[in-house]
Each structure stands twice: as C-alpha cells, then as structure tokens.
Amino acid sequence: MEKSTVSMRGKHILGLENFSPAEIKLVLATAKEMKTIIHRDIKKVPALRGKSVVTLFYEPSTRTRTSFETAGKYLGADVVNITSGTSSIVKGESLRDTLLTVEAMGFDAIVMRHKEEGAAEFATKVVKHPVIINAGDGAHAHPSQGLLNLFTLLEHKGHLKGLKVAIIGDILHSRVARSDIWGMRKMGIEVHLAGPKTMLPRFLYQEPNIFVHDRIEDAIKDADAINVLRIQLERQKAGLFPSKREYARIFGLNDERLALAKKDVLVLHPGPMNKGLEISPYIAYGDNSAIQEQVQNGVAVRMALLTLTLTGGKESEANH
Numbered sequence: 001m002e003k004s005t006v007s008m009r010g011k012h013i014l015g016l017e018n019f020s021p022a023e024i025k026l027v028l029a030t031a032k033e034m035k036t037i038i039h040r041d042i043k044k045v046p047a048l049r050g051k052s053v054v055t056l057f058y059e060p061s062t063r064t065r066t067s068f069e070t071a072g073k074y075l076g077a078d079v080v081n082i083t084s085g086t087s088s089i090v091k092g093e094s095l096r097d098t099l100l101t102v103e104a105m106g107f108d109a110i111v112m113r114h115k116e117e118g119a120a121e122f123a124t125k126v127v128k129h130p131v132i133i134n135a136g137d138g139a140h141a142h143p144s145q146g147l148l149n150l151f152t153l154l155e156h157k158g159h160l161k162g163l164k165v166a167i168i169g170d171i172l173h174s175r176v177a178r179s180d181i182w183g184m185r186k187m188g189i190e191v192h193l194a195g196p197k198t199m200l201p202r203f204l205y206q207e208p209n210i211f212v213h214d215r216i217e218d219a220i221k222d223a224d225a226i227n228v229l230r231i232q233l234e235r236q237k238a239g240l241f242p243s244k245r246e247y248a249r250i251f252g253l254n255d256e257r258l259a260l261a262k263k264d265v266l267v268l269h270p271g272p273m274n275k276g277l278e279i280s281p282y283i284a285y286g287d288n289s290a291i292q293e294q295v296q297n298g299v300a301v302r303m304a305l306l307t308l309t310l311t312g313g314k315e316s317e318a319n320h
C-alpha cells in the first residue's frame with residue numbers, strides 16, 4: 001500500500017470537500033490519541049501552550065462552541081469566546097471588521113459559526129495569520145461534526161469502507177448532512193438518504209454512491225448506522241411538511257423502523273434533538289444510541305483539528 005506523509009499545519013478547515021482521504025485518516029488517528037487525554041485525571045497537556053484561539057459565534061451553539069473551547073484548554077491554549085449577542089456585533093460592526101479586530105489581538109485560530117454560507121471562506125480572505133475553522137456556515141458545511149461522526153462510526157465498527165449509512169430528515173437545510181456526505185463518500189461509505197421530497201436537494205439524485213429513497217424504511221433497511229437530522233425549524237420556510245405530527249408519523253425514527261436495520265445499528269444525531277419529532281426518546285437514550293458519545297468524540301476531534309492545524313501534530317504517515 002502506498003504511504004505518504006500528511007501535514008495539515010496552517011490548513012483552513014472549511015468543508016470536507018477540501019479534505020483528502022489521507023487527511024481524514026490523520027484527523028481520526030489523532031483524535032483517537034486525544035481521546036485518551038479526556039479520560040485522564042489531569043486533562044491538560046502543553047501541546048498548544050502559547051497558542052491562542054478565539055471562538056466567534058454568530059449563531060447559538062452548545063456542543064460545538066463548548067467543545068472547541070474545552071479542546072483548546074485541554075491542550076494548554078488560551079481560549080476566548082465572542083458571541084454575537086454580547087459583542088460589538090450588536091452595534092453593527094461588520095464581519096470583516098470583527099475578523100480584523102481579533103486578528104490584531106494575535107489569535108492563532110478563529111473558530112467561527114455564521115448563518116451565511118461561505119462566511120468561513122470569506123474570513124480566509126480577510127485575515128492573514130490565523131487559521132480559520134468553520135464551525136458551521138448556514139446550510140453549507142459543518143466539517144468538525146462530519147469528522148466526529150466518522151470517528152464515532154470507526155470506533156464502533158472498526159472500519160468505514162463498505163458501511164451502509166442512512167441519513168434521515170431535513171437534508172436541504174443541513175450542513176451536517178453535506179459534511180457527512182462529503183466525508184462518508186471519501187471514506188467509501190454507501191450513503192442512503194430519505195426525507196420529505198421538499199427537503200431533498202435534487203442534485204443529490206445524480207451523485208455516485210448516494211441513494212435517495214422516498215420511504216425512510218428503504219433507506220434504513222440493513223443499515224449499519226442511521227444519522228437522524230434535526231428538523232431545523234429556524235431555517236424552514238413554511239409548507240415543507242404538513243405538520244409536526246405528520247412528519248413524525250412518516251419520517252420519525254421509531255422502534256418499528258429501527259428493527260429494519262442491522263441488529264447492531266448505531267444511531268447518531270448531531271443534536272440538539274427534537275424528541276418525538278425526528279427521533280423517539282426511547283431510541284435517543286436506548287442501547288443503539290451513540291449520541292452522548294458523539295459529544296465526547298467532538299472534543300477529541302476538535303483537539304485533533306486544533307493540534308494539526310496549529311502545530312502539524314506529529315507528522316504522521318497515513319495510508320492512501
């Protein structure tokens with residue numbers, strides 16, 4: 001097997017479309033090492049001592065913002081948080097000026113979430129020194145979520161190539177789905193999508209290794225994992241589905257539907273969940289659920305991303 005040395009030092013993390021399979025493998029291997037730090041009594045290593053990270057969030061977040069902050073702190077970096085509601089953004093300061101302001105303070109990485117697609121890429125054109133890490137830009141991409149989903153799958157299944165993964169729900173508004181699709185296809189995973197036709201982008205019907213189904217049952221049949229998406233009520237236009245009750249009846253993940261998948265099927269959800277809408281509470285907290293593990297794996301993956309982009313980590317050999 002061909003081997004190559006991969007370094008991600010200085011790489012902006014914008015979307016998994018910009019990752020090679022070798023880079024994805026490097027992140028997953030590094031996250032595995034990082035996860036051991038989370039389980040120590042003293043969760044602190046000096047890998048990023050002297051580095052500074054700012055999280056710049058224009059949209060609400062619990063998991064992503066907190067896990068990037070935690071990841072930086074476990075690695076010894078200084079981490080500062082800016083949220084739109086408590087900064088000069090409320091006085092009308094532009095994104096460009098906010099980025100230039102934090103760059104002037106000397107930050108090495110800017111982790112940003114924004115409602116506009118392409119906001120993270122825009123940031124790479126504004127600042128010169130800091131690495132930009134996209135923590136979600138509109139419906140475009142959420143690369144660290146895509147990577148933590150792959151990491152969780154790999155931990156449970158031992159491999160990625162050849163897995164069958166169903167992604168269910170609001171594909172149209174989901175940056176998680178887009179990052180999943182890019183990452184999973186690059187790692188040889190077969191992706192099966194199902195959701196209301198109004199929430200399935202038409203271009204996906206022509207994509208290789210993607211199978212689009214009208215019925216959730218057909219997507220779930222014999223699946224190794226089911227990734228249930230949150231119905232993004234805040235991004236919805238009216239009329240995409242008749243009612244919440246109808247959605248739960250036709251597309252919600254319930255016990256009957258779960259039984260169609262493989263016995264050891266892994267249930268994923270990026271959170272926050274609308275329990276009783278896209279997923280039954282019994283499944284969300286049940287034996288097949290890896291939803292809480294995803295949260296912990298999010299810290300490990302974000303530790304890996306910060307280390308690899310800010311220091312290069314240990315230059316690793318990853319198989320193509």
Ligand code: CP
Pocket residue numbers: 060061062063064065136145270271272
């Ligand atoms: N999965 C995810 O992005 O969750 P938060 O919105 O809480 O960060």
